[in-house]
Amino acid sequence: MKPIWVAVAALLLAAIPGVSPGKEVQTLDELVQLYDASSCQECHQEVHAQWEQSLHAKPLIGPIGRTLATFQGYVNSRDTELKKSREVAPGTREFLKPCIECHLPQMMDASEAVAEEIAQAIVDGDEKVLNKLQITCIVCHNRNAILRKFRDGNPQPNVIYGPAFVGKHGDKKFTTAAKSEMLRDTIFCAQCHQGPNVQHYDEPMWCTSTFDSHQQFYVPMGGTQSCQDCHMSKEGGHRFPPNYQDKAQTSKRLSEWIDLNLNTIGYRMKPNAKEFIPMVVINSEVVSRIGHRFPDGCPSPNRVTLDIKVTTKDGKELYQETKTYMPQHRLGYDDNTMVYAANRKLTLIRDTSLQPFVPKKETIEVKLPEGVQDAVVEAVLTFRQLPGVPEAEFPIHKVTREVSLKR
Numbered sequence: 001m002k003p004i005w006v007a008v009a010a011l012l013l014a015a016i017p018g019v020s021p022g023k024e025v026q027t028l029d030e031l032v033q034l035y036d037a038s039s040c041q042e043c044h045q046e047v048h049a050q051w052e053q054s055l056h057a058k059p060l061i062g063p064i065g066r067t068l069a070t071f072q073g074y075v076n077s078r079d080t081e082l083k084k085s086r087e088v089a090p091g092t093r094e095f096l097k098p099c100i101e102c103h104l105p106q107m108m109d110a111s112e113a114v115a116e117e118i119a120q121a122i123v124d125g126d127e128k129v130l131n132k133l134q135i136t137c138i139v140c141h142n143r144n145a146i147l148r149k150f151r152d153g154n155p156q157p158n159v160i161y162g163p164a165f166v167g168k169h170g171d172k173k174f175t176t177a178a179k180s181e182m183l184r185d186t187i188f189c190a191q192c193h194q195g196p197n198v199q200h201y202d203e204p205m206w207c208t209s210t211f212d213s214h215q216q217f218y219v220p221m222g223g224t225q226s227c228q229d230c231h232m233s234k235e236g237g238h239r240f241p242p243n244y245q246d247k248a249q250t251s252k253r254l255s256e257w258i259d260l261n262l263n264t265i266g267y268r269m270k271p272n273a274k275e276f277i278p279m280v281v282i283n284s285e286v287v288s289r290i291g292h293r294f295p296d297g298c299p300s301p302n303r304v305t306l307d308i309k310v311t312t313k314d315g316k317e318l319y320q321e322t323k324t325y326m327p328q329h330r331l332g333y334d335d336n337t338m339v340y341a342a343n344r345k346l347t348l349i350r351d352t353s354l355q356p357f358v359p360k361k362e363t364i365e366v367k368l369p370e371g372v373q374d375a376v377v378e379a380v381l382t383f384r385q386l387p388g389v390p391e392a393e394f395p396i397h398k399v400t401r402e403v404s405l406k407r
Helices: 004-014 028-034 038-042 045-052 063-079 092-103 105-109 112-124 137-143 186-190 210-218 227-231 247-257
Strands: 159-162 176-179 258-269 277-288 303-311 317-325 327-331 334-339 345-351 360-367 374-384 393-404
Touching: 028 105, 028 112, 038 045, 063 092, 063 112, 092 105, 092 112, 105 112, 105 137, 137 159, 186 210, 186 227, 247 258, 247 374, 247 393, 258 374, 258 393, 277 303, 277 374, 303 360, 317 360, 334 345
Parallel strands: 159 176
Antiparallel strands: 258 277, 277 360, 303 317, 303 374, 327 334, 327 345, 374 393
16 A cells, blocks of 8 residues: 555645656647646746757758658668567567657657657657647756756656746746756756667667767867857857758858868979979868867758869869768678668768867878869868758858969
């Protein structure tokens, strides 16, 4: 028999709107209502407006539908390459767990029937349903607000947690505000921006590894800023930029945090006593000050490209080459094969991505045709989140140098 205080506590908690202790959410509408944060905008209009522009507001769809496409591939693979999953994890909720724990953690509070409904909406591309499923204020400021539960306990159902304010909170449901220092810490963001990364799941995956990169590379190289310092300060706020749906803003941020230096020289090389070879030598240097490897993420066609082109003054192309900077993964059971998609890629096979403070230097020698004494060198640095899709390609820098052998 349970102690009387347990029964009383359960009754009190049940009296709080939207809270059902120990019970799974039984309908999709109930799940949406439980984490609905529309009341937050009554007092926090600016913050709410920022959040609406963020990708946290559309975690199952993502920029230009990329996240949705990845989800669809994963769900559909259950009847092909992942068909054994029905033996290991018969339930849809358990099958979706590696992705949902970050993209919609509240689904883990829902019933199997709700999980199946969400999976069907993913397969159908039903944005009317998927747009209701969001990483709301309540996910970050209540459900996921406490990391060290052995010492701090579980989040309380009527409490909203923040980095500073403590006291009464003017909301009918979340009546109290409490302090959680962890909301200022990089580890708070790492709950999701680290990904499953191979371990802990029946089907190993490799997703974003920004936290590992920040802790093991950025900090040892002298970096001191947290995720919040870079992604929530100044114009960022609760937009958490970059938002890859905002091309101008993304290009602006990348141009501020990634440098492109270009030096050129034109000369006549003399390999022997009789011969002169007219040449252009190009030295480029790309340096990132971003607090983690860039690019990163899942399913990782993401890349930064440096396109070098040499032309005559009248525009005739003499040379073209592209350097690619990205983490490159392989299948865990097929060596030396580069792959995309979190549920296919495991270990890194090669990593040419931009690491914090480490210059990527290229030296290119271009022989000029006979009679050509002037040339134009153009270097273009671009972030291609989805190569070949114009709205998912973001210009960073363009540098042009004129070279002459006449001088």
